Amino acid sequence: MSSQYQITAIGHIRSPYKQKFAIPRQPRLVSAARADLIFTDEFNREEFVRGIEEFSHLWLLFRFHETADKGYSPLVRPPRLGGNARKGVFATRATFRPNAIGMSAVELLGVNYQHGQLSLRLGGIDLLDGTPIIDIKPYLPYSDAMMDASAGFADTRPYTQMSVSFSEQAQSVIDNSDPALVLEQFITQVLQQDPRPAYKKSQAGVQHYGMTLYDFNIRWQVDGEHNHVLEICPL
Ligand code: SAM
Structure with a gap:
């Protein structure tokens, strides 16, 4: 068989x-x-x-x-x-x-x-x-x-206390995006779960990251427990 x-x-x-x-x-x-x-x-x-x-x-x-x-x-x-x-x-x-x-x-x-x-x-x-x-x-x-x-x-849901804010440029791209994408909520939730590799989480100082979601390049910085979205650029 x-x-x-x-x-x-x-x-x-x-x-x-x-x-x-x-x-x-x-x-x-x-x-x-x-x-x-x-x-x-x-x-x-x-x-x-x-x-x-x-x-x-x-x-x-x-x-x-x-x-x-x-x-x-x-x-x-x-x-x-x-x-x-x-x-x-x-x-x-x-x-x-x-x-x-x-x-x-x-x-x-x-x-x-x-x-x-x-x-x-x-x-x-x-x-x-x-x-x-x-x-x-x-x-x-x-x-x-x-x-x-x-x-x-x-046993438990992974938990982080990360907060998220948006630059004026990022907020304006969100405000003009398709409401079906729920872009602000989506980006906020992605950053709240702290996608950084484990070894980066214990490092001090401001860190910069980038990712692509939908057709947007997104750049943000992490400072302690806070994420600030610097820029959202349509591809
Ligand atoms: N919920 C699924 C499960 O339990 O089988 C996936 C769990 S796995 C830990 C989740 C990770 O899979 C994601 O964080 C992502 O990095 C990875 N992933 C998602 N889609 C993938 C794909 N098509 N090929 C390889 N990795 C993928």
Whole structure:
């Protein structure tokens, strides 16, 4: 009996996250992250999603396509543990893992079928632009939500006290942006979860960073517990 299987993507994600830096570590940490799941090939038919709008949340199964060819190790160093302690890869949600399959519970905001293209509007995603989706299942609270579950080293939501402000230039770009992007809320939530690498967080002094969200280059500075967005430039 073969234990090798072929898997076909049913679609891909059109996401505001254009690079891995600044993507939250789990879904729903940045609730204002909006994305579209674009169905491809034979899956681009309304029949596949009939009734899905009755569900508020979905499980997405996907491929960590950006890093899938980089292999894995049986032991990984979860960032939460400061990068020192090692845990078995199956005791973590690490991206570098056998088969490179990820899972995220996300919010379903809408179902669209326009000009022959089927798509789902999603909220709270933690996925890179272009991520291939291999399956979708409805989230079932009566079974999937376990109030008495324990979660070891990842028992609580990562918490930071970072505050965020915007320069006049940045605020003006936000004010003129498409309201559907909820850009101010989105950038604020991304920065509040402190996307800096762990070793930078303990460094003193003002630090400068850049990232791309949607079609914007965003530059900001971090001073202690405060983020100040210096500039938002349309690409
Ligand atoms: N919720 C998923 C899970 O538990 O399987 C993903 C968790 S993983 C720790 C989240 C990280 O995956 C993000 O911070 C981002 O850096 C990375 N990521 C997201 N999409 C990716 C992709 N298509 N390829 C490689 N890495 C990706």
